[in-house]
Amino acid sequence: MRGDGDGWVVSAGGTAYWGRHGAAGLLLRAPLSDGSLAVLLQHRAPWSHQGGTWGLPGGARDSHETAEQAAIREAHEEAGLPAEQVVVRTTVVTAEVSGWTYTTVIADAEAVLETVPNRESAELRWVAEDDVADLPLHPGFAASWSRLREVAAGIPPLANP
Structure with a gap:
């Protein structure tokens, strides 16, 4: 079902951005067996805008x-x-153009969760934080990754029950 936010917004400079009311993505962290953290990344389907790049589930x-x-x-x-398995920790506005914003929601899961990709994903993968920048990232995500990692580093992971 399409929501009322689906659609392009064109900035004064002529650049198109998806989301009539802005857009948001989820930077989900989970602990790996060695105690380090991984984030869930989406390999965007080839037909999508910036297809073939890695980014966050969002829209x-x-x-x-x-x-x-x-x-x-x-x-x-x-x-x-x-x-119910996602715990929101904070939000960061990672892009703002002519009133349009992209907000990254940083969240945690107690463990690596199973995923089920839809047609917008060529693949979903849990990636160690140190390895994220080695992938061909969506330009918007690439531009914000250092800042997001810095913000996330200041948030302690969920305590194991």
């Missing part, structure tokens, strides 16, 4: 949604992630 915000709600909804749609 357009609907008019009634917060960035957190949009990111969690999109992560469920694109990766099959159950909302």
Whole structure:
């Protein structure tokens, strides 16, 4: 079902951005067996905008949604992630152009979760934080990765029960 946020916004400079009410993505962290952290990345389907690059599950915000709600909804749609296993820690506006914003929602899971890709994903993969920058990243994600990693480093991972 299409939401009311689906659609392009064109900036004064002529650049198109997806999401009539902005967009949001989920940077989900989970502990690996060695104690380091991995993040869930989406290899974008070849037909999609910036296809073939790696980024975060995410997409357009609907008019009634917060960035957190949009990111969690999109992560469920694109990766099959159950909302009840995702703990939102903070949000970071990682792009702002002519009133359009992209908000990255940093969240944690207690363990690496199984994923189910939809047609927007060529692949979903848990990637060690140190290895993220080695992939061909979506330009927007590449531009914000250092800042996101710095913000996330200041948030202690969830304690194991």
